[in-house]
Amino acid sequence: MRCIAILDIGKTNKKIFLIDEHYRIVRESGTSFPEIQDEDGDPCENIDLLTQWVKESLQELLQLPGYTVVAFNFSTYGASMVYLAEEGHVLAPLYNYLKAYPEGMQETLGAAYGGIQQLCSETASPALGSLNAGLQLYRIQQQQPELFAKIRYALHLPQYISFLITGQPLSDITSIGCHTMLWDFTGQRYHKWVTREGLSEKLAPVFPGNRVLPAMVEGGNYVSGIGLHDSSAALIPYLSSFSEPFVLISTGTWCITLNPFNDGPLTPGELTSDCLCYLTYENRPVKAARLFAGNEHEQQVKRLAEYYQTPVNYYQQVVFDPAIFAQLLAVSPQQETPVPGMGLLQSSRFAKRSLTEFTSYEIAYHRLLMDIMEQQQFSASLVITGTPVKRIFVDGGFSRNTVYMHLLAAAFPHMEVYAASVAQATAVGAALAIHRHWNTQPLPADLVEMRHYSHGSIYI
Known part of the structure; x- marks a missing residue:
C-alpha cells in the first residue's frame, strides 16, 4: 500500500x-x-x-x-x-x-x-x-x-x-x-x-x-x-474541495475565522480586534480573526457543573431547543449592558451573569452559547463583511455542538452554514500540499463531510 x-x-x-x-x-x-x-x-x-x-x-x-x-x-x-x-x-x-x-x-x-x-x-x-x-x-x-x-x-x-x-x-x-x-x-x-x-x-x-x-x-x-504551519495546512482540504468563496471557522481553544477570499489590508480597528493574515502554501493571503471562545466555554461549563451539580461534560447532552432560544431572545436588548470592547481575551457577558436567573442547566447553557455567539458574530464579521462569501464551514469541537451551530445559522441568516469535518485536517492538508509528487490517484471528491444548518429551522 x-x-x-x-x-x-x-x-x-x-x-x-x-x-x-x-x-x-x-x-x-x-x-x-x-x-x-x-x-x-x-x-x-x-x-x-x-x-x-x-x-x-x-x-x-x-x-x-x-x-x-x-x-x-x-x-x-x-x-x-x-x-x-x-x-x-x-x-x-x-x-x-x-x-x-x-x-x-x-x-x-x-x-x-x-x-x-x-x-x-x-x-x-x-x-x-x-x-x-x-x-x-x-x-x-x-x-x-x-x-x-x-x-x-x-x-x-x-x-x-x-x-x-x-x-x-x-x-x-x-x-x-x-x-x-x-x-x-x-x-x-x-x-x-x-x-x-x-x-x-x-x-x-x-x-x-x-x-x-x-x-x-x-x-x-x-x-x-x-513542512507547513498547522492552521494553513488545515485549510488545504477545504481549498482543494471548494471553489466557491467560503470561510472556515476552526474551533478549539481558539475559534479562528479564516477567509481565503479576503485579501484586503488590515485596518487599525481589525488589528486591535485581533485580526491577522496568514499565507497559504501558494502565497495567497488569508485574513483571519481569532477569539478565545473555546477557553471561555471551558471555564463557564465548569461553573455550570458546580452550580447545577452535574458532570463537567453534561453540556454534551444538551441539544438545541427553539423554545428556550425564543424565551431568551424575548429579553429586551435594552436590559443588556454593552460588552466593553470585543478583545480576543474578553470574557463573554455570561461571566457576569448570576446563575440564579436560570431555572435549569439547559436554559443557562443556551444563554452561555448565545453570549459566546454575540462575540463570534462580531469576530467572524470582521473578515466576512464586504467579501463574496456565501458559505460558512465550521470544524473542530463546536461543529459537533448543535446549540452553537443553530445559533451561528441565526447569526448569519443570509449564509449557508455547515458543520464540516475532515478526519485529521492538518495531516491531510500536509499530504495534499505535495499531492502531485507522491500520489498516482486523482483528488477524492469526498474529503469533507458536511451537515447543513438552516436559519429557518430554529424558529419552529
Missing part, C-alpha cells in the same frame, strides 16, 4: 500518520512529552526529546510490513523557532511562544519603523510579544548577543523537522506568514526592519510548500515536503 507519512506536531500531542492514496488514514500513533524549563525557568518544549522521537518514529514506520512509504511531510504549531549552529546542532531551547516578552522592547522596535501600529499593519501581525516569532529572534539579538552570533539558521519548527530528514535548512511561506512580524504583506518580502536589524541573514532561503526535496532515510530514497 503506497502511503505518505505525516508528522503532525502539536503543543500537547505529537502524532504520526500513514495516509494512503485515497487520503484514508491507515495508521496513527502518538505521544506527548513533559515540558522542561529554559534558562529563565519558563516552561518550554523538550527539543532534544522531540528530535529523538522524530528520528525513531520514522525508522519504525519504514520497517512496518504491508506499507510502502514513498514521501514525508510535516505540520506543526507556529510561532516557534529552532536555532542551529553552522554544523547543524541545536544551540538554544525551543522557547515557548507564551514566554513573557521584555517590557518596552517591541515598542522600541516599532518606534524606529514608524510606530508599532504601522509595523503591525505592514506585517499583518498584532503585537503579541513572543507570539511574534520574529520578535523572539530580535530578543535574542538584543539580550543574548553571544548566542545570536553563533546562530547560522533560525528555522521555523516545521522546517526544522524537515531539516532532520532532508538536511536542507529552508523557510516556508506559511510559517513566515503566521503573525511573525517578519513579512511585508504589500511588498511580498521580508520587512525592512528584518534586513536592517540583521535578522534576515539568519533566515534560511524560502522554498515552495508544494515542492519536494530528496530525502534519504535508513538507506532508502524518498521525497519530502518542507
Whole structure:
C-alpha cells in the first residue's frame, strides 16, 4: 500500500500518520512529552526529546510490513523557532511562544519603523510579544548577543523537522506568514526592519510548500515536503474541495475565522480586534480573526457543573431547543449592558451573569452559547463583511455542538452554514500540499463531510 507519512506536531500531542492514496488514514500513533524549563525557568518544549522521537518514529514506520512509504511531510504549531549552529546542532531551547516578552522592547522596535501600529499593519501581525516569532529572534539579538552570533539558521519548527530528514535548512511561506512580524504583506518580502536589524541573514532561503526535496532515510530514497504551519495546512482540504468563496471557522481553544477570499489590508480597528493574515502554501493571503471562545466555554461549563451539580461534560447532552432560544431572545436588548470592547481575551457577558436567573442547566447553557455567539458574530464579521462569501464551514469541537451551530445559522441568516469535518485536517492538508509528487490517484471528491444548518429551522 503506497502511503505518505505525516508528522503532525502539536503543543500537547505529537502524532504520526500513514495516509494512503485515497487520503484514508491507515495508521496513527502518538505521544506527548513533559515540558522542561529554559534558562529563565519558563516552561518550554523538550527539543532534544522531540528530535529523538522524530528520528525513531520514522525508522519504525519504514520497517512496518504491508506499507510502502514513498514521501514525508510535516505540520506543526507556529510561532516557534529552532536555532542551529553552522554544523547543524541545536544551540538554544525551543522557547515557548507564551514566554513573557521584555517590557518596552517591541515598542522600541516599532518606534524606529514608524510606530508599532504601522509595523503591525505592514506585517499583518498584532503585537503579541513572543507570539511574534520574529520578535523572539530580535530578543535574542538584543539580550543574548553571544548566542545570536553563533546562530547560522533560525528555522521555523516545521522546517526544522524537515531539516532532520532532508538536511536542507529552508523557510516556508506559511510559517513566515503566521503573525511573525517578519513579512511585508504589500511588498511580498521580508520587512525592512528584518534586513536592517540583521535578522534576515539568519533566515534560511524560502522554498515552495508544494515542492519536494530528496530525502534519504535508513538507506532508502524518498521525497519530502518542507513542512507547513498547522492552521494553513488545515485549510488545504477545504481549498482543494471548494471553489466557491467560503470561510472556515476552526474551533478549539481558539475559534479562528479564516477567509481565503479576503485579501484586503488590515485596518487599525481589525488589528486591535485581533485580526491577522496568514499565507497559504501558494502565497495567497488569508485574513483571519481569532477569539478565545473555546477557553471561555471551558471555564463557564465548569461553573455550570458546580452550580447545577452535574458532570463537567453534561453540556454534551444538551441539544438545541427553539423554545428556550425564543424565551431568551424575548429579553429586551435594552436590559443588556454593552460588552466593553470585543478583545480576543474578553470574557463573554455570561461571566457576569448570576446563575440564579436560570431555572435549569439547559436554559443557562443556551444563554452561555448565545453570549459566546454575540462575540463570534462580531469576530467572524470582521473578515466576512464586504467579501463574496456565501458559505460558512465550521470544524473542530463546536461543529459537533448543535446549540452553537443553530445559533451561528441565526447569526448569519443570509449564509449557508455547515458543520464540516475532515478526519485529521492538518495531516491531510500536509499530504495534499505535495499531492502531485507522491500520489498516482486523482483528488477524492469526498474529503469533507458536511451537515447543513438552516436559519429557518430554529424558529419552529
